[in-house]
Amino acid sequence: MDQRVEHEPTVAGYESEASPKRGSLFQRRGLVLLIAVLAIAALIALALWWLNARQYESTDDAFIDARTVQISAQVAAAVVDVPVTDNQSVDAGAALVRLDDRDFKAQFDQTEAQIEQAQAGIANLVAQLVAQQARIDQADKQVAQAQAALTFAEQEDERYEQLSKQGTATVEQAQQYKSNLLQSQASFAAAQANAVAAEKQNAVLEAQRKLSAAQLAQARAAKEQAAANLSRTVITAPIAGRVTHLSAAKGGWAAVGQALMMFVPRDVWVTANFKETQLDLMRPGQPVDIRIDAYPDRSFAGHVDSIQAGSGTAFSLLPAENATGNYVKIVQRVPVKIVFNQPPDILLGPGMSVVPTVKVR
Secondary structure (H helix, E strand, C coil): CHHHHHHHHHHHHHHHHHHHHHHHHHHHHHHHHHHHHHHHHHHHHHHHHHHHHCCEEECCCEEEECCCEEEECCCCEEEEECCCCCCCEECCCCEEEEECCHHHHHHHHHHHHHHHHHHHHHHHHHHHHHHHHHHHHHHHHHHHHHHHHHHHHHHHHHHHHHHHHHCCCCHHHHHHHHHHHHHHHHHHHHHHHHHHHHHHHHHHHHHHHHHHHHHHHHHHHHHHHHHHHHHCCEEECCCCEEEECCCCCCCCEECCCCEEEEEEECCCEEEEEEEHHHCCCCCCCCEEEEEECCEEEEEEEEEEEEECCCCCHHHCCCCCCCCCCCCCCCCCEEEEEEEECCCCCCCCCCCCEEEEEEECC
C-alpha cells in the first residue's frame, strides 16, 4: 500500500510534463498555418492587384492646357473704356476694350465723300460721252453734206470747163465754178477733220471715265479699310473665356500689337507627358479617369484624344543632339492630349496639376 502511494506521484509528474509540450506544438502549427494562409492571401491580393494595375497607365507629369489668346490692339489709339476686370468670365463677342474712335470716324466719313465725288465724276463723264456721240453723228452728217457739195461742184466745174472751151460759157463763169470746187474741197476736208476730232474726243472722255471708275474703286477700298479700322476700336472676346493678366487701363495709350490682356478660353484639356514605355497599348478613344490636385475629392471622366508624333524634347527650343560620343539613353516623355467627356463645372486654368489614369486594356 505504501508502494502504490509512492508510485502515483511519479505517473502524475510525467503526465504534467508532456501536456505543455503538446500545447506548444499545437500553437506552433496554428501559427505556421496562419502565416501560410496570410501569405497565400497576400499573394492572391498581389496577383489581383497586378492583374488590375496592368490594365492602367498613369502619370503625375500632367497639367491642364488651353490655347491662351493674347489680346492686343490692331490700331493705335487712346483707351477710353475697359468694361472688364481681372478673372472675369465673358461670352464670345463681349467688349473687352474700347479705343478712341474719333479719328477713324473722320477717315470713314472722308472715304464716303470720296466715293460720292468719284460717282459724280463718272456720271458727268457719261453725260459728256452721250453729248459727244451726238457731236460725232453731227460731224458725220456734215461730212456727208460736204461730200455731196463737193461732188456737185466737181460736176459743175467739169461742165463749165467744156462749155468755156466750146465758147458757150464765158471764162469768168468757168473760173467761178472752179472756185466753188475749191471751196467745196476745203469744206469737205474741214468736215472730215471735225469728224476725226470728234472721234478722238470720245476716246479721251472714255479714258477719263475709266480713270474715274478706278478712283471710285480706290475710294471704296479706302472705305473698307476705314470701316475695318473703325471696328477695331472696339476689341471683343474672340471666344468665351476668362480675362487674365489685364494691363489695359482707361486713359492709357494702346500701340499696334501691344498686349492689353491675356484671354483663357473655356475649352481646356489635359496634356499628359507619359513615358514612351507606357504608350505600347495606348490608343485614341480609351477612357481616362482624371483627378485634379485642386479638387482632390472629385474625379472626372475623359478619353484619349491624340498622341503627339514625337517626344517633348524633339520640339523644344534646344532639342537633344544624340549624335555624340557620350550618349546616355534616357526614357523620353511623349505628350498625350486628353479631353473631358463633359465640360467641367469647376474653374480650371492652364498649368494646374492633374493625375490621369488611362485604361489601356
